[in-house]
Amino acid sequence: MNERANRRLLVRLALVAAAMFGFGYALVPLYYTVCDALGLRDLGRPDTIVSTQVDATRTVRVQFDTNVRSMGWQFTALEHTAEVHPGAVVQAVFRVVNATGHAVTGQAIPSYAPRLAGGYFRKVECFCFQRQTLGPGETRLMPVVFVIDPALPRDVATITLSYTFFEVEGAGNGQTGA
Amino acid sequence: MSSITQPIGGHGDAAGGHEHHPSGIMRWITTTNHKDIGTMYLWFSFTMFLVGGVFALTIRSELFEPGMQILRPERFNQLITLHGLIMIFGALMPGAVGFANWMIPMQIGAPDMAFARMNNLSFWLLPPAAIMLLLGLFVPGGAPETGWTLYPPLSIQQGMGMDLTIFAIHIMGASSIMGSINIITTILNLRAPGMTMMKMPLFCWSWLITAYLLIAVMPVLAGAVTMLLTDRHFGTSFFDAAGGGDPVLFQHVFWFFGHPEVYIIILPAFGLISEVIPTFSRKPLFGYASMVYALCAIAILSFLVWAHHMFTVGLPAAGILFYMYATMLIAIPTGVKVFNWLATMWKGSITLEAPMLFALGFLFLFTTGGFTGLILAIQPVDVQFQDTYYVVAHFHYVMVAGTLFAFFAATYYWLPKWTGHMYNETLAKWHFWGSFIFFNVAFFPMHFLGLAGMPRRIPDYAQQFTNWNQVSTVGAFGFGLSQLILLYVVVMCIRGGKPAPAKPWEGATSLEWTLPSPAPYHSFPTPPVVQ
Structure with missing residues (x-):
């Protein structure tokens, strides 16, 4: 062998x-x-605006939902709903407070209901495009600028935009572990 | 009566004087003999088959009526996971390695496997792995409740049973890789003079391709579960969305292993069927070369279709189309094999002994399972059927009626060679008809349940599903009890029976039938010359 x-x-x-x-x-x-x-x-990139033709014939109600996942931040929307004409540029402001005694870095992830509405929800500017680092006790107001594409199907009258902040561990904020 | 633990020397065989080996338990622990190790693999496989079968019957008992009867939902999900893992990694894969160990050296005229000590190690890794897997049931939190696919985020949140499962998969993977290296080396380097690649029995070819698949994808599974482990305990975030990971990534890595795994399970069965059908048709295999090429084509395509398991995760349309068409393409080489088996039987003088009955059962039911696979490959249809009992019906048709029936066929085919006795043909036929009928009673109604929308892996169901579930449970118990006939036939065949001639099947042609029955402990110490 x-x-x-x-x-x-x-x-x-x-x-x-x-x-x-x-x-x-x-x-x-x-x-x-x-x-x-x-x-x-491409969650972290501004969307391109296809049409800014404001459709004043209908109004879409946008609801803002805010969550944090096991981190010591308080996260709320200043206005919880907005009545929006498709095509109009709208700004919504969110407030986040770091209630911990140390710097924390977080990343917000958006999601939409109904799911198909996500494709028509065009964000020009968003705090979710990059990580946010807040010092101990810091409060920050953060804007989202968006346009709802007028091509949105007419049977969608309400869109819920939900943000969840996740902690980015080991992001150089002096904190390790969960 | 002689027993298998004391084989009789071959008449006039050169190896007659070489049968010294330790007796008792040490024989089995220290053995490096391919026949001993093959026997242990097959018994291990059968034991795991019974354990996984008991889990399946417990699941079916719970599903006999809507509502919760005998299990808590968590325990139900744990049994679903363990049934899948044990049947795949405990019963089907070691079973195929058992046949490979016994038959490949004898079919190519080799004295033993290439690495005899490693062969011993690759078997003895399996029992500890199986124990670790089952231990999950007894630790706090129980075994994983994720199903055998171990998807995060659930698998990241499970208790320590998940860690036991991960380590068990590591060990079984190491065993498979060593077994595969052994098989490839044996086939490539140890063939007898004149045994060219294209003269090899198709069972050896099917295992050569399978072994390459195993070496390519078992390490990927090991990587995927290692990532799960580090996500769970060491602060990485491969799949944990909280840390920027992506659970869908796990599905890609898992199914990159998981789809070739499907062919790892079925290709050796194709090889076994390609031995049995020509023998009992008394004709050479039709289209031998095309069978080999079809095996290679299936193996290559198996790497390109994994995302058809993920049609609803949000793939881009181009990706869906690619995976859909690539999946359907596999029907072509598979069809080549099915039609070649049919052509082999065409105008043959067929007799219906138990191996041939199981081969025909395989042919009919595996093809049915293949067709439902084609239906599931159509993405718009799959969106409706995914995670329903239709999928459960589909993969049991290809795994049970496919691989398991091929194992039964091969067991009866080679029992005379292994034991030196003929088995009880009448009881073996009872085993076939029990298995065939009750298999269909158990699994055919699952098509209807799935089409009606019954989701899989759920311990309770809506009332309108009750009738077919009851039929299915009755069939499952019938199928399970039928397997006790197999156990009885095999044990009786080992203990005695009509002495088997060297070649009990007149249509058999491969090299193992030139050896006496039972096969001597050391066969082909000097290689035979193949014309």
């Missing part, structure tokens, strides 16, 4: 297995690269 040939094949196949373990991890950056290239996860 050819012991050396067997051993050589063993080493090669073991190397393939090790490389595939690495490939599993390589799928992580690959996933984000592909998503960016296809524009699938």
Whole structure:
């Protein structure tokens, strides 16, 4: 029997297995690269405004919902609802208070109800486009400037925009752990 | 009566004087013999099959009526998870490795596997892994309630049963990778003179391709569960949305493993069926070369279709179309195989012994499962059917009636070679008809339930689903009890019976039938020459 040939094949196949373990991890950056290239996860980028033709014939009620996920911030909208004509540029202001005794970095993630409304909700400016770092006890007012695309189906009369702040751990704010 | 633990020396076989091995339990712990290790793999597989089967019957008992009867919802979900993991990693995969260990060296004229000690290690990793998996039921929080796919965020929130499961998957993965390296090396380097690649029995070909798939994707699963582990305990955020991770990423990594895994489970079954059908049709396999190419095509395509498991996560339309068409493309090489098996039987002189009955059952029911797979591949349809009992019906048709029936066929086919005795043909046929009928009673109604919208992995259901669920539960118990016939037939065959000739099936042609029955402890110490 050819012991050396067997051993050589063993080493090669073991190397393939090790490389595939690495490939599993390589799928992580690959996933984000592909998503960016296809524009699938462009949460942190301003939307382009397709039409600013104000449709004054109807009004859409926009509700603002605010949440924080296990972090010591208080997060509220100054106005909880807004009556908006599609096509009009609207600003909503949110207030966030860091109630902890140390600096914390957070990232807000938006979501929409009904889900299909997300495609018509065009944000020109948003605090959710970047991480927010608040010092101990700091209060900050943060705007969102948006336009509702007039192409929004007519049967959608109410849109809920919900923001959840997540803590970004290890973001250089001097705090570690959960 | 001789038993399998003391094989009789082959008549006039050169290996007759080499049968020294420790006796008792140490024989099995220290063995490096491919036949001993194959036997242990098959018994382990059967044991896990019974354990997973008991879980399945518990699940079916709970589903006999709407409302909660015998289980708490958490326990129900844990049994769903363990049933899936145990059947896949405990029963089907080790079962296929068991057949490979027993038959590949004998079919290619090799004296043993290439790395005999590593072979011992890859088996003995399995029992501890299975124990760790089952231990999850007894720790605080219980076993994972995620289903076998272990999706985050739920898998990040589970108790320590999840950690046990992750380590069990690591160990079983290591075992599979070592087994695969062994099989590839054996097939590529240890073939007898004259046994060219394109003369190899198709079972060896199917395992060669399967072993490559395993080496390519088991490490990816190991990576995915390692990421889960570090997300749970070491502060990483691969999948934890709270830290900027993405749960959908896990689904991509998991199904990059998970879809080739489906073919890892079915390809060895294709190989086994390709041995049985020509033998009992008394004709050579139709289109041998096209069978080999079809195996390769299926293996390559299996890497390109994983996202059809994720049709509802919000893929872009172009992605949906790509995965949809690529998935349907797999029907072509699979169709080549099905039609080649049919053409092999065409005008053959067919006899219906138990192996052939199971092969025909496989052919009919696996093809049914393949068709429902094609239906699920259509994304607009899948949006409606995903996570319903239609999917459960589909994959049980390909895994149980596909792989498991092929294992039954192969068990009866080679039992005379393994034990030196003929099995009880009448009881074996009872086993077939019990399995075939009750399988359909258990799983065909699940198509109706899924079409009507019954979701899977839920312990309770709306009242209108009651009737078909009761039919299904009755079928499941019938199927489970039918497997006790198999156990009885195998045990009786080991203990005695009509002595088997070297070649009990007149249509058989491969190399293992040139050895006496039972196969001597050491076969082909000097390689045979293949014409």
